[in-house]
Amino acid sequence: MGPRVDCRTILGMKVTARTPDRSRLGDAEVSLHERPPRLRLGAPGAEREYFLDWERAVDDGGHLRKCVLCGCDTLYRSRSSPRITIIGAVLAVSVVAVGLAGYGTPSSLVAALLLVIAIDLVLLMRSEWRLTCYRCRSTFRGMPIARYHRGWDARTQRRIDSASQPSPGSS
Ligand SMILES: [Zn+2]
Numbered sequence: 001m002g003p004r005v006d007c008r009t010i011l012g013m014k015v016t017a018r019t020p021d022r023s024r025l026g027d028a029e030v031s032l033h034e035r036p037p038r039l040r041l042g043a044p045g046a047e048r049e050y051f052l053d054w055e056r057a058v059d060d061g062g063h064l065r066k067c068v069l070c071g072c073d074t075l076y077r078s079r080s081s082p083r084i085t086i087i088g089a090v091l092a093v094s095v096v097a098v099g100l101a102g103y104g105t106p107s108s109l110v111a112a113l114l115l116v117i118a119i120d121l122v123l124l125m126r127s128e129w130r131l132t133c134y135r136c137r138s139t140f141r142g143m144p145i146a147r148y149h150r151g152w153d154a155r156t157q158r159r160i161d162s163a164s165q166p167s168p169g170s171s
Contacts, residue, residue, distance in 0.1 A: 013064065013143035017041055017050065018136045020070050020164075025050065030068070032058055032143060063146035067133035074160060075131040076152040077145055088116040134160040 012031040017039065018024055026041040035054045040047045052068040059065045066073040091113045098109065130141035131149055134157055 013140050015039075015069075016139045017069050018133075018138045020136050022137045029142075032062060032064060059146060061146060063144060064131060064140055065146070067136060067138055069138045070133060070136040072133050072135035072160065072164075074134045074156060075140070075149055076134060076156070077129050077131055077149045078152060079129050080127050088113070088120050091116055135164050 012029045012033075015028050015030050016024065017026060017028060028039050028041060030036060030039065030052070035052070035058070037052060037054070038049045039052055040049055042048050050069070053071045054068060055071075056073075057064065057066050057068050064075070067075060091109070095109050095113055098106065128141055129145050130139050131145060132139045132152075
């Protein structure tokens with residue numbers, strides 16, 4: 001028996017790759033286990049190869065630590081919030097408003113509300129965390145995420161922005 005390897009690591013993470021100026025290159029699936037040195041991206045027939053920087057990119061636990069596209073060592077975690085929550089909020093307010101107006105709450109409205117909340121919960125549980133690069137905005141998902149990655153933070157963003165811009169007069 002070999003060492004137990006997390007199957008999600010082998011299946012690979014889904015990458016939405018961007019250039020350093022944040023223009024979108026395309027989507028690809030990259031195995032954290034195999035760590036391919038190059039990535040082919042682009043429209044069929046017009047593909048280009050991009051080099052991936054795996055230097056210290058994966059920590060001891062097999063988690064992604066930094067952006068393999070631009071080399072930035074700070075990523076933030078985020079979770080796509082389901083749009084349907086807004087519909088749920090609107091419905092909840094209407095139920096309360098109708099109830100307050102003294103008409104009694106129509107059971108169809110309550111049924112609709114419960115249905116939306118149920119769909120909401122399912123979507124929330126199925127939505128997955130992803131990591132995004134502070135510098136190039138490439139995203140990485142479909143893999144286990146280490147606990148040390150935090151949510152987006154304005155101070156960190158300013159620090160990364162000022163570090164990636166060559167300051168005049170410091171040559
Ligand atoms: Zn990056």
